Amino acid sequence: MNRETAAAVTALNSGLLIFLAVVLFALVNHPGPTATAAAAPWVAEPALLDDPDDPVDPQVERGWGVYQAERCSACHSVAGQGSPRYPLDGVADRLSAQELRLWVVDPQEIRPGVRKRPYDHLSEEEVEALVAFLEILVEP
Amino acid sequence: MNPLVSGAIWLSFYLGIVLAPVALLLVAPTPPGGGFWWDVSMGLGFAGLTMMAVQFVLTARFKRATAPFGIDVIYAFHRYLAYALLAIILLHPLILVLRDPAQLSAIITPWDAPLEVSAGTASLFLLLVIVGASVFRKPLRIPYEAWRATHLFLSIGAIGFAFYHLWGVSYYTEASAVRGLWVLIGFSIGAVVFYVRLLRPWRLLHKPFRVVDVRPELADCWTLAVEPVGHEGFLYEPGQFAWLTVDRSPFFMQEHPFSIASSPHPSGRLEFVIKELGDFTSTVGQIPPGTVAYADGPYGSFSMDRHPEAAGYVFLAGGIGIAPMISMLRTLAEREDERPHLVFTGHSKWDRVPLREELSDLSERIDLQVIHVLEEPPDDWDGEEGWITAEMLDRYLPPERHEFHYFICGPVPMIRAMETFLKELEVAPGHVHTELFDMV
Structure with missing residues (x-):
């Protein structure tokens, strides 16, 4: 094997080894989120939104629409969907409607210095719909 | 030491450094895991960043560390590792997007995304430019000197953005041990860049050479001879090479690697046989004797x-x-x-x-x-x-x-x-x- 090939084989195998080590890390690291918002099973299965036997509150459905349109899942997760950095499962157990509203429109007010941008461009109706959606996120 | 043994030791050292931040997550207190694919993506991001960091060390030309292999093969390793790290870093956002397509918008509309996320996108973009410009330097007709300078500055930009991304997103970096390790990695890179780009040129500046002879050879080749001024030069094994700077300050990164063609001489005199190839090499014939030069060497195992x-x-x-x-x-x-x-x-x-x-x-x-x-x-x-x-x-x-x-x-x-x-x-x-x- 010539030296150039040796360098290539060593480098690419190192890359592969690093990938496998990371996979191993992911396997032994803590398991994924287990808390699921039983109140909003349609987060994981959007088809359930159209289930005639179990109608969804139109205000909550609208709030879910705002959540998606504002791409909240870039930083938050619901029922294991989205970024696990800041899970929202059970958020309604921890915060009141007023606190939820503040977290959306003026997070600095509720926790000064927090790294979260205010969603103050939302209309009153959109904020209320979003809060209505967040309010159903309770632990079973 | 046998190059294979010392190669194996260095390689384990390399893998150890690259995987250290990921391994530390298993022992340091961290937030709950984000599920298998999330954790794979995060781990690849961390490993990719340390791989980027070590790239700086590989081209730092540490003489003793590279001596057993020859520095040319270390540069080849640096080049091929770039492909591996590019694949690993591309997988990091790719997995996130496959896992949750909503994340795609943050990448394709970076002006709309949080700053720390866009920094990651910027780092990835720079990385693609760096690898592209290196692989296609000749077809794109990018002059070596221009490539060299931009390669360094783009690389510093890419790793700077990547660190900002890591710090800003700060997922899995809350534990103070993890934070400390990243600070250490960041400072080490700073130290390597400082040593290679400032300290070593400064040392070269105090060991100047002077051009003593320029004579034509057949086939558009020139023999360029330099002698040390006020110092003894350096010892080398016949067949080794040096990075040569002529008529420029060593701080300007205008150096070129050339094989030393002379036999080791007590005066420290070095001769290079240089072929005109259309770049700096085509100006060798016009270099007047007396011109100041700097030689960084010796390197290579070809002896x-x-x-x-x-x-x-x-x-x-x-x-x-x-x-x-x-x-x-x-x-x-x-x-x-x-x-x-x-x-x-x-x-x-x-x-x-x-x-x-x-x-x-x-x-x-x-x-x-x-x-x-x-x-x-x-x-x-x-x-x-x-x-x-x-x-x-x-x-x-x-x-x-x-x-x-x-x-x-x-x-x-x-x-x-x-x-x-x-x-x-x-x-x-x-x-x-x-x-x-x-x-x-």
Whole structure:
């Protein structure tokens, strides 16, 4: 094997080894989120939104629409969907409607210095719909 | 130490550093895991960042660490690792997007995304530019000097953005041990860049050389001789190379790697044989004697002095690949070596064979057979024609060929062909030495 090939084989195998080590890390690291918002099973299965036997509150459905349109899942997760950095499962157990509203429109007010941008461009109706959606996120 | 053993030690060291931040997450208190694919993506991001960091160390030209392998192979390792790290870093956002397509918008509309996320996108973009410009430097006709400077600044930009991304997103970096490790990695890179780009040039500045001779050779080649001013120069093994800066401050990164063609001399004098190739090399003929120069060396493992037990040496040179060979041959002549040696050169025409007179003189001073192979020989040529072939080698090599050591230097296809031929002739791989001088 010539030296150039040796360098290539060593480098690419190192890359592969690093990938496998990371996979191993992911396997032994803590398991994924287990808390699921039983109140909003349609987060994981959007088809359930159209289930005639179990109608969804139109205000909550609208709030879910705002959540998606504002791409909240870039930083938050619901029922294991989205970024696990800041899970929202059970958020309604921890915060009141007023606190939820503040977290959306003026997070600095509720926790000064927090790294979260205010969603103050939302209309009153959109904020209320979003809060209505967040309010159903309770632990079973 | 055996290069294989020290290679294995360095490689485990490398993998240890790259995986340290990921491994530390398993012991440091961290937030709950984000599920298998999320964790794979995060782990790849962390490993990719440390791989980027170590890239700076690989090209820092640490003489002692690279000595067993030859620095040319470390540069090749740096180049191939770039592909591996690019794949790993591309997988990091790709997995996130496959896992949750909503994340895609943050990447394709970075002006709309949080700053720390866009920093990651910027880092990835710079990385693609860096790798693209390096792989396609020649087809894109990017001058070496311009490539070199932008390569450094873009790389610093890419790792800077990546650190901002890590710090801003700060997922899995809350634990103080993890934070501390990242700070350490960041500062180490800063220290390496400081050492390579400021401290080493500053040291070179205090060990200047002066151009003492510039003389034309055949085939658009020039011999450039420099002598140390106010210091002793450096010792080198015949066949090694140095990075040469002429008429520029060493801080400006206008240096070029050249094989040293002279034999080691007590005065510290260095000679380089440089072929005009359209860039800096085409200006060598106009350099006036007295011009200040800086030589950073020696580097490389391409030397007969690493294999003194050989029954003799065979030098296979294509084009300007003769430069490191002439250093070894001049040294053998000075040492009045009595072993048999052979030189094969491959060239287009007879008047394109640099140093042919000197090779002829050397063949009278030591037991040296010179075989010139010409693609377009003159009418009265009674030597070898075409390219160097396995059959030709077989014909000239003496029966004790397996105790010889072989040095190959030339264009990449020529090196590959010679390696194949020597393998066919059952020469042990450990007896075949190459110089990968075509770095970018």
